[in-house]
Amino acid sequence: MPENTVMPEHDRARLAGWIRENAATLDTLDPDAPLDDLEPLRDIIGDARVVALGEGCHFVREFTTARRRLLRFLAERCGFTALAFEFGFAEGPALDRWLRGEGGEDDLAALGGTTASGVTGELARWLRRYNATAARPLRFLGIDVPQAGGTLRPALEPVAGYLREVDPDALPFVERALEISDRFAGGSVAAAAPVWAGLDRADQDALTAALGRVVLRARALEPRYVERGGRERYETALRRIEAAWHADYMVGALNGVFTGTGLPLDTSVRDHFMAGSLLWHLDRAEPGERVVLAAHNNHIQKTAVHYDGELFGYVMGHYLAGALGGDYRAIAMTHTADSVPEMNPDGSGEVGFSLVDTAAAPARPGSVEGALLDAGLGSAITLTGLRHAPRAADGDALLGGIRSQSSEMVTPVPEAFDAVLTVPSATTHFTTAF
Numbered sequence: 248m249p250e251n252t253v254m255p256e257h258d259r260a261r262l263a264g265w266i267r268e269n270a271a272t273l274d275t276l277d278p279d280a281p282l283d284d285l286e287p288l289r290d291i292i293g294d295a296r297v298v299a300l301g302e303g304c305h306f307v308r309e310f311t312t313a314r315r316r317l318l319r320f321l322a323e324r325c326g327f328t329a330l331a332f333e334f335g336f337a338e339g340p341a342l343d344r345w346l347r348g349e350g351g352e353d354d355l356a357a358l359g360g361t362t363a364s365g366v367t368g369e370l371a372r373w374l375r376r377y378n379a380t381a382a383r384p385l386r387f388l389g390i391d392v393p394q395a396g397g398t399l400r401p402a403l404e405p406v407a408g409y410l411r412e413v414d415p416d417a418l419p420f421v422e423r424a425l426e427i428s429d430r431f432a433g434g435s436v437a438a439a440a441p442v443w444a445g446l447d448r449a450d451q452d453a454l455t456a457a458l459g460r461v462v463l464r465a466r467a468l469e470p471r472y473v474e475r476g477g478r479e480r481y482e483t484a485l486r487r488i489e490a491a492w493h494a495d496y497m498v499g500a501l502n503g504v505f506t507g508t509g510l511p512l513d514t515s516v517r518d519h520f521m522a523g524s525l526l527w528h529l530d531r532a533e534p535g536e537r538v539v540l541a542a543h544n545n546h547i548q549k550t551a552v553h554y555d556g557e558l559f560g561y562v563m564g565h566y567l568a569g570a571l572g573g574d575y576r577a578i579a580m581t582h583t584a585d586s587v588p589e590m591n592p593d594g595s596g597e598v599g600f601s602l603v604d605t606a607a608a609p610a611r612p613g614s615v616e617g618a619l620l621d622a623g624l625g626s627a628i629t630l631t632g633l634r635h636a637p638r639a640a641d642g643d644a645l646l647g648g649i650r651s652q653s654s655e656m657v658t659p660v661p662e663a664f665d666a667v668l669t670v671p672s673a674t675t676h677f678t679t680a681f
Contacts, residue, residue, distance in 0.1 A: 254612040254645075262613070262645045263621035265637050270622065270629040276670065278315035278373065285320040288578075291632045291666045292325065296537050296574040297525070299564060301544035301664075303581040303650050306588050306602055309670040310580045311370055313628075314541055317578070317668070319377070321539050322385060329386040329532070330374070333542035334366055335359070336490045336524050337402035339389020342366065346374050346387050359394055359401050369676065388538070390524035392494035392517060396436030396501065397598070399428040402491040406461070409484045413475040417464050420457040424491065427454040431498070437592045438599025440502040451499070458492045486527060493520040505592060514560040518546060522566035545651055547577045548663035552656070564663075579664040581650050582607075583616050583625040588675035589653045602675050608655040614648035615660055615667050626671045636661040 254262075271287040274280065292298050300317055302310035321327040334342070342358050344350070355371055378384035393401040407421045427450050431442035443451070465472065465485050472481045497517045503509020525540065532538075542563065545552055549568040552559045567575045589605035610616035610625075619625050637645050646660040649667065660667070 258639055258645055259612045259621060261637055262618050266618050266622035266624065266631065269635070270619070270624055270627075270631040272624070273628040273630055273668075276309060276312045276316060276628060278312055278319060280316070282316070282320045282324065285317065285324075285630070287630055287632065288317065288320060288666070289325065291578070291630075291634075292321075292576045293573070295576040296529070297331075297540055297567065297571060297576070298327070298537075299540040299542065299547035299567075299575070299577045301542065301547045301577065301579045303544050303579070304587050304652050304673065305543065305590065306676050307582070307673045308676050309582065309672055309674065311676070313580060313668055313670060315370065315373055318385075318539055318541075321537075322381070322383075325537070326535075327385075327537040327539050328383060329388055329528075329536055329538045331388040331390050331525055331528065331538050331540045332366060333391050333521070333546060334389040335391050335393040335395075335401055336389045337393050337405065337487050339387060342371070342389070343387035346371065347378055347384050348375065359398075385539075388525070388528045390521045390528070390540075392490050392497060392520060394432075394434065395598070396494050396497045396517070397434050397439045398432035399491040399494050400425060400432065402487045402494070403428070406484055406487050406491070409476065409480065413472045413481075414464070414468060417461055420461045420464075424454055424457040424461070424495075427457075428491075428495070434598035435600070436498055436501045437590075438594070440498050440505060441594060441599075443498045444502045444506070455495055458488070458495055462488050462492050482527075482531075486524065490520070490524075493517060512558065512560050515562070518561060518563040519566060521546065522563040522570070525563075525567065526570060544579045544581070544649070544664075545656065548579070548658065549575075549577055550658050550663040553658065556657075576665045577663070579615075579649060579660075579667040580670070581615055581667060582670050582673040583610060583619055584671065584673040587650075587653050587673040604675070605653040607653050607673075608650055610650075611648065611655070613645060614650070614655060615646055615669065616650055618646060619669055624669075627669075628671070629669045630666060631669070632666045633661040633664060 274284045300314050338359050345354060345358060403421055403425050410418045431439045433439040465488055493516060500509055500513035546562050547564040548562060549564050551561050551565055564577050585607060586604050587607045588602040590600045591603045592600045610620050639645055644659040644661045648655045648657045649660050
Protein backbone atom coordinates (compact mmCIF):
# COMPACT_ATOMS: atom_id res chain seq x y z
CA MET A 248 0.00 0.00 0.00
CA PRO A 249 1.52 3.37 -1.02
CA GLU A 250 2.82 5.48 1.83
CA ASN A 251 0.29 8.28 1.35
CA THR A 252 -2.70 5.95 1.07
CA VAL A 253 -5.06 5.81 4.05
CA MET A 254 -5.88 2.22 4.94
CA PRO A 255 -9.63 1.60 5.23
CA GLU A 256 -10.66 0.75 8.77
CA HIS A 257 -12.12 -2.62 7.78
CA ASP A 258 -8.81 -3.63 6.18
CA ARG A 259 -6.90 -2.38 9.21
CA ALA A 260 -9.11 -4.47 11.51
CA ARG A 261 -8.81 -7.52 9.24
CA LEU A 262 -5.03 -7.23 9.18
CA ALA A 263 -4.83 -6.89 12.97
CA GLY A 264 -7.06 -9.94 13.38
CA TRP A 265 -4.92 -11.97 11.00
CA ILE A 266 -1.77 -10.98 12.91
CA ARG A 267 -3.33 -12.06 16.23
CA GLU A 268 -4.20 -15.44 14.75
CA ASN A 269 -0.92 -16.08 12.94
CA ALA A 270 1.88 -14.44 14.91
CA ALA A 271 3.69 -16.95 17.12
CA THR A 272 4.77 -15.39 20.41
CA LEU A 273 8.32 -16.38 21.31
CA ASP A 274 9.48 -16.92 24.88
CA THR A 275 12.82 -15.14 24.84
CA LEU A 276 15.75 -13.77 22.85
CA ASP A 277 18.23 -15.68 25.02
CA PRO A 278 20.32 -17.64 22.47
CA ASP A 279 21.04 -20.35 25.02
CA ALA A 280 17.40 -20.94 26.02
CA PRO A 281 15.35 -23.98 24.93
CA LEU A 282 14.24 -23.82 21.31
CA ASP A 283 10.76 -25.37 21.29
CA ASP A 284 8.99 -22.04 20.79
CA LEU A 285 10.80 -21.66 17.44
CA GLU A 286 9.17 -24.76 15.91
CA PRO A 287 6.85 -22.62 13.72
CA LEU A 288 10.01 -21.65 11.82
CA ARG A 289 10.31 -25.20 10.49
CA ASP A 290 7.16 -24.87 8.36
CA ILE A 291 8.21 -21.41 7.13
CA ILE A 292 11.57 -22.55 5.75
CA GLY A 293 10.50 -25.94 4.42
CA ASP A 294 13.34 -27.67 2.58
CA ALA A 295 15.02 -24.44 1.48
CA ARG A 296 18.76 -24.67 0.97
CA VAL A 297 19.40 -21.02 1.91
CA VAL A 298 17.56 -19.21 4.73
CA ALA A 299 18.36 -15.53 5.13
CA LEU A 300 18.08 -13.82 8.52
CA GLY A 301 17.81 -10.06 8.16
CA GLU A 302 17.88 -7.05 10.44
CA GLY A 303 16.19 -3.70 9.99
CA CYS A 304 19.22 -1.84 11.30
CA HIS A 305 22.84 -2.78 11.93
CA PHE A 306 24.37 -2.84 15.42
CA VAL A 307 21.09 -3.58 17.24
CA ARG A 308 21.66 -5.91 20.18
CA GLU A 309 18.23 -7.53 19.99
CA PHE A 310 18.64 -8.47 16.33
CA THR A 311 22.03 -10.00 17.01
CA THR A 312 20.79 -12.14 19.89
CA ALA A 313 17.69 -13.17 17.91
CA ARG A 314 19.93 -14.26 15.04
CA ARG A 315 22.01 -16.36 17.38
CA ARG A 316 18.91 -18.12 18.63
CA LEU A 317 17.51 -18.72 15.14
CA LEU A 318 20.92 -19.93 14.00
CA ARG A 319 20.98 -22.47 16.81
CA PHE A 320 17.54 -23.74 15.81
CA LEU A 321 18.47 -24.01 12.15
CA ALA A 322 21.74 -25.78 12.91
CA GLU A 323 20.57 -28.13 15.69
CA ARG A 324 17.08 -28.98 14.49
CA CYS A 325 17.11 -28.41 10.73
CA GLY A 326 20.61 -29.52 9.72
CA PHE A 327 22.09 -26.22 8.52
CA THR A 328 25.87 -26.44 8.35
CA ALA A 329 27.17 -23.04 7.21
CA LEU A 330 26.75 -19.37 8.05
CA ALA A 331 27.21 -16.85 5.24
CA PHE A 332 27.59 -13.26 6.36
CA GLU A 333 27.64 -9.72 5.01
CA PHE A 334 31.41 -9.96 5.44
CA GLY A 335 34.37 -9.82 3.08
CA PHE A 336 34.83 -12.81 0.77
CA ALA A 337 38.59 -12.43 1.03
CA GLU A 338 38.60 -12.16 4.84
CA GLY A 339 36.17 -15.03 5.36
CA PRO A 340 38.61 -17.99 5.46
CA ALA A 341 40.73 -16.49 8.25
CA LEU A 342 37.67 -15.79 10.40
CA ASP A 343 36.32 -19.27 9.64
CA ARG A 344 39.52 -20.83 10.96
CA TRP A 345 39.34 -18.71 14.14
CA LEU A 346 35.70 -19.60 14.70
CA ARG A 347 36.66 -23.27 14.47
CA GLY A 348 39.22 -22.85 17.25
CA GLU A 349 42.43 -21.89 15.49
CA GLY A 350 44.63 -19.37 17.32
CA GLY A 351 43.94 -17.60 20.58
CA GLU A 352 41.02 -15.57 21.85
CA ASP A 353 42.92 -12.30 21.41
CA ASP A 354 43.56 -12.96 17.72
CA LEU A 355 40.03 -11.84 16.82
CA ALA A 356 41.00 -8.15 16.96
CA ALA A 357 43.49 -8.64 14.12
CA LEU A 358 40.92 -10.20 11.77
CA GLY A 359 39.87 -7.37 9.46
CA GLY A 360 36.26 -6.51 8.77
CA THR A 361 34.66 -7.77 11.98
CA THR A 362 33.46 -4.37 13.23
CA ALA A 363 31.78 -2.73 10.26
CA SER A 364 30.21 -5.99 9.06
CA GLY A 365 28.34 -6.69 12.28
CA VAL A 366 30.46 -9.72 13.19
CA THR A 367 31.22 -7.98 16.46
CA GLY A 368 33.35 -9.48 19.18
CA GLU A 369 30.25 -10.64 21.05
CA LEU A 370 28.80 -12.55 18.10
CA ALA A 371 32.13 -13.96 16.95
CA ARG A 372 33.09 -15.18 20.41
CA TRP A 373 29.70 -16.82 20.82
CA LEU A 374 30.15 -18.62 17.48
CA ARG A 375 33.60 -19.82 18.54
CA ARG A 376 32.18 -21.18 21.81
CA TYR A 377 29.30 -22.78 19.96
CA ASN A 378 31.59 -24.49 17.46
CA ALA A 379 33.79 -25.81 20.26
CA THR A 380 30.98 -28.05 21.53
CA ALA A 381 28.73 -28.47 18.47
CA ALA A 382 28.33 -31.92 16.96
CA ARG A 383 28.99 -30.30 13.59
CA PRO A 384 30.72 -26.90 13.69
CA LEU A 385 29.31 -24.22 11.42
CA ARG A 386 31.39 -23.18 8.42
CA PHE A 387 31.71 -19.42 7.99
CA LEU A 388 31.42 -17.95 4.49
CA GLY A 389 32.27 -14.38 3.56
CA ILE A 390 30.38 -12.98 0.57
CA ASP A 391 31.03 -9.22 0.48
CA VAL A 392 33.62 -6.82 -0.87
CA PRO A 393 36.61 -6.37 1.47
CA GLN A 394 36.28 -4.44 4.74
CA ALA A 395 32.73 -3.23 3.94
CA GLY A 396 34.20 -1.44 0.92
CA GLY A 397 36.83 0.39 2.94
CA THR A 398 39.99 -1.13 1.51
CA LEU A 399 41.14 -3.37 -1.33
CA ARG A 400 44.19 -4.82 0.43
CA PRO A 401 42.54 -7.91 2.04
CA ALA A 402 41.57 -9.08 -1.44
CA LEU A 403 44.63 -7.94 -3.41
CA GLU A 404 47.43 -8.93 -1.05
CA PRO A 405 46.85 -12.69 -1.44
CA VAL A 406 46.33 -12.19 -5.17
CA ALA A 407 49.78 -10.62 -5.39
CA GLY A 408 51.31 -13.69 -3.77
CA TYR A 409 49.41 -15.95 -6.14
CA LEU A 410 50.50 -14.04 -9.24
CA ARG A 411 54.15 -14.22 -8.21
CA GLU A 412 53.81 -17.97 -8.81
CA VAL A 413 51.51 -18.20 -11.82
CA ASP A 414 51.86 -14.90 -13.73
CA PRO A 415 54.59 -12.51 -12.57
CA ASP A 416 53.99 -10.31 -15.62
CA ALA A 417 50.62 -9.26 -14.15
CA LEU A 418 52.05 -8.41 -10.72
CA PRO A 419 52.82 -4.72 -11.50
CA PHE A 420 49.12 -4.05 -12.06
CA VAL A 421 48.24 -5.40 -8.62
CA GLU A 422 51.08 -3.47 -7.02
CA ARG A 423 49.88 -0.28 -8.70
CA ALA A 424 46.33 -0.94 -7.50
CA LEU A 425 47.55 -1.50 -3.94
CA GLU A 426 49.62 1.69 -3.96
CA ILE A 427 46.66 3.82 -5.04
CA SER A 428 43.99 2.11 -2.94
CA ASP A 429 46.05 2.30 0.24
CA ARG A 430 45.81 6.09 0.03
CA PHE A 431 42.08 6.04 0.80
CA ALA A 432 41.82 2.86 2.89
CA GLY A 433 39.48 2.98 5.88
CA GLY A 434 37.36 0.79 8.12
CA SER A 435 34.35 1.00 5.78
CA VAL A 436 33.25 2.70 2.59
CA ALA A 437 31.88 5.56 4.70
CA ALA A 438 35.46 6.35 5.72
CA ALA A 439 37.07 5.56 2.37
CA ALA A 440 34.70 7.32 -0.06
CA PRO A 441 35.41 10.94 0.98
CA VAL A 442 39.17 10.33 0.82
CA TRP A 443 38.85 8.57 -2.54
CA ALA A 444 36.98 11.62 -3.82
CA GLY A 445 40.05 13.72 -3.03
CA LEU A 446 42.34 11.69 -5.29
CA ASP A 447 43.28 13.02 -8.71
CA ARG A 448 40.92 11.73 -11.36
CA ALA A 449 43.94 10.24 -13.14
CA ASP A 450 44.71 8.08 -10.10
CA GLN A 451 41.09 6.99 -9.73
CA ASP A 452 41.07 5.94 -13.38
CA ALA A 453 44.49 4.25 -13.10
CA LEU A 454 43.20 2.13 -10.21
CA THR A 455 40.15 1.01 -12.17
CA ALA A 456 42.24 0.30 -15.27
CA ALA A 457 44.78 -1.76 -13.35
CA LEU A 458 42.08 -3.90 -11.73
CA GLY A 459 40.29 -4.35 -15.04
CA ARG A 460 43.46 -5.60 -16.69
CA VAL A 461 44.09 -8.11 -13.90
CA VAL A 462 40.52 -9.43 -14.07
CA LEU A 463 40.49 -9.80 -17.84
CA ARG A 464 43.97 -11.33 -17.98
CA ALA A 465 43.12 -13.84 -15.24
CA ARG A 466 40.00 -14.90 -17.08
CA ALA A 467 41.77 -15.21 -20.42
CA LEU A 468 44.78 -17.10 -19.04
CA GLU A 469 42.73 -19.57 -17.03
CA PRO A 470 44.42 -22.64 -18.62
CA ARG A 471 47.90 -21.38 -17.67
CA TYR A 472 46.85 -20.36 -14.15
CA VAL A 473 45.17 -23.72 -13.51
CA GLU A 474 48.16 -25.63 -14.89
CA ARG A 475 50.58 -23.72 -12.63
CA GLY A 476 48.49 -23.42 -9.45
CA GLY A 477 45.55 -25.78 -9.61
CA ARG A 478 41.83 -25.28 -10.15
CA GLU A 479 40.82 -24.40 -6.58
CA ARG A 480 43.47 -21.72 -6.12
CA TYR A 481 42.61 -20.20 -9.49
CA GLU A 482 38.90 -19.91 -8.74
CA THR A 483 39.56 -18.41 -5.30
CA ALA A 484 42.09 -15.91 -6.65
CA LEU A 485 39.75 -14.86 -9.45
CA ARG A 486 36.94 -14.22 -6.98
CA ARG A 487 39.31 -12.13 -4.83
CA ILE A 488 40.30 -10.07 -7.85
CA GLU A 489 36.65 -9.54 -8.65
CA ALA A 490 36.00 -8.53 -5.02
CA ALA A 491 38.62 -5.77 -5.30
CA TRP A 492 37.23 -4.72 -8.67
CA HIS A 493 33.73 -4.40 -7.23
CA ALA A 494 35.03 -2.57 -4.14
CA ASP A 495 36.68 0.00 -6.39
CA TYR A 496 33.39 0.52 -8.19
CA MET A 497 31.45 0.79 -4.94
CA VAL A 498 33.69 3.39 -3.32
CA GLY A 499 32.91 5.67 -6.24
CA ALA A 500 29.25 4.70 -6.25
CA LEU A 501 28.82 5.37 -2.52
CA ASN A 502 30.61 8.69 -2.85
CA GLY A 503 27.97 9.48 -5.47
CA VAL A 504 25.22 8.50 -3.03
CA PHE A 505 26.74 10.66 -0.28
CA THR A 506 27.15 13.68 -2.58
CA GLY A 507 24.03 13.27 -4.70
CA THR A 508 26.04 12.82 -7.89
CA GLY A 509 25.80 9.05 -8.38
CA LEU A 510 24.24 7.05 -11.19
CA PRO A 511 20.80 5.54 -10.58
CA LEU A 512 20.79 1.91 -9.38
CA ASP A 513 24.55 1.97 -8.68
CA THR A 514 24.24 0.16 -5.35
CA SER A 515 23.04 -2.93 -7.25
CA VAL A 516 26.65 -3.71 -8.13
CA ARG A 517 27.59 -4.68 -4.57
CA ASP A 518 24.44 -6.78 -4.08
CA HIS A 519 25.05 -8.58 -7.35
CA PHE A 520 28.54 -9.44 -6.15
CA MET A 521 27.25 -10.74 -2.80
CA ALA A 522 24.65 -12.91 -4.49
CA GLY A 523 27.28 -14.23 -6.86
CA SER A 524 29.61 -15.00 -3.96
CA LEU A 525 26.97 -17.04 -2.17
CA LEU A 526 26.22 -18.97 -5.34
CA TRP A 527 30.00 -19.45 -5.76
CA HIS A 528 30.12 -21.07 -2.31
CA LEU A 529 27.04 -23.21 -3.01
CA ASP A 530 28.60 -24.53 -6.23
CA ARG A 531 31.56 -25.78 -4.19
CA ALA A 532 29.68 -27.04 -1.14
CA GLU A 533 29.25 -30.62 -0.09
CA PRO A 534 26.01 -32.29 -1.20
CA GLY A 535 23.17 -31.47 1.16
CA GLU A 536 24.79 -28.43 2.74
CA ARG A 537 22.26 -25.84 3.94
CA VAL A 538 23.28 -22.24 4.52
CA VAL A 539 22.07 -19.53 6.89
CA LEU A 540 22.64 -16.10 5.34
CA ALA A 541 22.89 -13.05 7.62
CA ALA A 542 22.58 -9.53 6.19
CA HIS A 543 20.46 -6.38 6.38
CA ASN A 544 16.77 -6.71 5.48
CA ASN A 545 17.42 -4.50 2.45
CA HIS A 546 19.95 -7.02 1.17
CA ILE A 547 17.93 -10.21 1.72
CA GLN A 548 14.50 -9.09 0.48
CA LYS A 549 13.21 -10.73 -2.68
CA THR A 550 11.85 -7.51 -4.16
CA ALA A 551 13.85 -4.61 -5.55
CA VAL A 552 14.31 -1.58 -3.28
CA HIS A 553 12.18 1.49 -3.93
CA TYR A 554 12.35 4.88 -2.23
CA ASP A 555 9.56 7.44 -2.69
CA GLY A 556 8.10 5.24 -5.41
CA GLU A 557 11.33 5.20 -7.44
CA LEU A 558 13.44 2.11 -8.12
CA PHE A 559 16.64 2.50 -6.07
CA GLY A 560 18.37 -0.80 -6.71
CA TYR A 561 18.26 -4.56 -7.14
CA VAL A 562 19.42 -6.46 -4.09
CA MET A 563 21.08 -9.74 -3.20
CA GLY A 564 17.83 -11.45 -2.21
CA HIS A 565 16.25 -10.46 -5.52
CA TYR A 566 19.08 -12.14 -7.40
CA LEU A 567 19.08 -15.20 -5.12
CA ALA A 568 15.33 -15.67 -5.41
CA GLY A 569 15.74 -15.61 -9.17
CA ALA A 570 18.56 -18.15 -9.10
CA LEU A 571 17.28 -20.48 -6.35
CA GLY A 572 13.51 -20.11 -6.47
CA GLY A 573 11.92 -22.04 -3.60
CA ASP A 574 15.36 -22.95 -2.26
CA TYR A 575 15.62 -19.41 -0.89
CA ARG A 576 13.71 -18.08 2.13
CA ALA A 577 14.01 -14.60 3.64
CA ILE A 578 13.14 -13.74 7.24
CA ALA A 579 13.10 -10.06 8.11
CA MET A 580 13.68 -8.63 11.57
CA THR A 581 12.10 -5.41 12.78
CA HIS A 582 11.08 -3.67 16.01
CA THR A 583 8.27 -1.66 17.56
CA ALA A 584 10.49 0.68 19.61
CA ASP A 585 10.33 4.47 19.35
CA SER A 586 13.99 4.88 18.39
CA VAL A 587 16.83 2.98 16.80
CA PRO A 588 20.64 3.39 16.52
CA GLU A 589 21.22 5.06 13.15
CA MET A 590 24.52 5.20 11.29
CA ASN A 591 25.54 8.83 10.79
CA PRO A 592 28.30 9.16 8.13
CA ASP A 593 30.33 11.94 9.72
CA GLY A 594 33.91 10.82 9.04
CA SER A 595 34.45 9.94 12.70
CA GLY A 596 36.37 6.99 14.04
CA GLU A 597 37.81 4.07 12.13
CA VAL A 598 34.73 3.35 10.05
CA GLY A 599 33.65 6.88 9.17
CA PHE A 600 30.33 6.97 10.98
CA SER A 601 28.90 7.19 14.47
CA LEU A 602 25.77 5.61 15.92
CA VAL A 603 23.09 8.09 16.95
CA ASP A 604 19.89 7.15 18.76
CA THR A 605 17.27 8.34 16.27
CA ALA A 606 13.48 8.48 16.32
CA ALA A 607 12.05 5.62 14.29
CA ALA A 608 9.52 6.08 11.54
CA PRO A 609 5.94 6.13 12.88
CA ALA A 610 4.33 2.70 12.89
CA ARG A 611 1.62 3.58 10.38
CA PRO A 612 -1.39 1.37 9.58
CA GLY A 613 -0.43 -1.15 6.92
CA SER A 614 3.15 -1.47 8.10
CA VAL A 615 4.39 -4.57 9.91
CA GLU A 616 4.97 -2.56 13.06
CA GLY A 617 1.58 -0.82 12.89
CA ALA A 618 -0.23 -4.11 12.38
CA LEU A 619 1.46 -5.64 15.42
CA LEU A 620 0.57 -2.64 17.56
CA ASP A 621 -3.04 -2.81 16.33
CA ALA A 622 -3.08 -6.50 17.24
CA GLY A 623 -1.91 -5.74 20.77
CA LEU A 624 1.44 -7.49 20.23
CA GLY A 625 3.75 -4.49 20.16
CA SER A 626 5.50 -5.47 23.38
CA ALA A 627 5.94 -9.15 22.47
CA ILE A 628 8.62 -11.07 20.57
CA THR A 629 6.79 -12.52 17.58
CA LEU A 630 7.45 -14.64 14.50
CA THR A 631 4.91 -14.31 11.71
CA GLY A 632 4.88 -16.40 8.56
CA LEU A 633 3.66 -14.39 5.58
CA ARG A 634 2.63 -17.11 3.14
CA HIS A 635 -1.09 -16.46 3.65
CA ALA A 636 -0.97 -12.77 4.54
CA PRO A 637 -4.24 -11.00 3.67
CA ARG A 638 -4.74 -8.84 0.62
CA ALA A 639 -6.99 -5.93 -0.25
CA ALA A 640 -9.86 -6.20 -2.70
CA ASP A 641 -7.56 -5.13 -5.56
CA GLY A 642 -5.10 -7.91 -4.73
CA ASP A 643 -2.42 -5.73 -3.18
CA ALA A 644 -0.80 -6.93 0.04
CA LEU A 645 -2.26 -5.24 3.11
CA LEU A 646 1.20 -5.34 4.67
CA GLY A 647 2.86 -2.65 2.60
CA GLY A 648 5.79 -1.40 4.67
CA ILE A 649 8.48 -2.31 7.17
CA ARG A 650 11.00 -0.20 9.04
CA SER A 651 14.44 0.16 7.53
CA GLN A 652 17.03 1.97 9.64
CA SER A 653 15.08 4.94 11.07
CA SER A 654 12.77 5.20 8.04
CA GLU A 655 10.12 2.95 6.51
CA MET A 656 10.62 0.80 3.44
CA VAL A 657 7.42 0.82 1.37
CA THR A 658 7.19 -2.59 -0.29
CA PRO A 659 4.72 -5.49 -0.54
CA VAL A 660 6.09 -7.26 2.54
CA PRO A 661 4.72 -10.78 1.79
CA GLU A 662 6.46 -10.67 -1.60
CA ALA A 663 9.70 -9.39 -0.10
CA PHE A 664 9.91 -11.80 2.84
CA ASP A 665 8.64 -15.20 3.90
CA ALA A 666 8.38 -14.25 7.57
CA VAL A 667 9.14 -11.43 9.97
CA LEU A 668 10.50 -11.59 13.50
CA THR A 669 9.64 -8.54 15.61
CA VAL A 670 11.17 -7.38 18.90
CA PRO A 671 9.89 -4.61 21.19
CA SER A 672 13.21 -2.80 21.69
CA ALA A 673 16.22 -1.77 19.62
CA THR A 674 19.30 -0.93 21.65
CA THR A 675 22.81 -0.46 20.35
CA HIS A 676 25.90 -2.58 20.88
CA PHE A 677 27.93 0.63 21.05
CA THR A 678 27.51 4.02 22.71
CA THR A 679 30.19 6.08 20.96
CA ALA A 680 31.83 6.42 17.57
CA PHE A 681 34.11 3.57 16.54
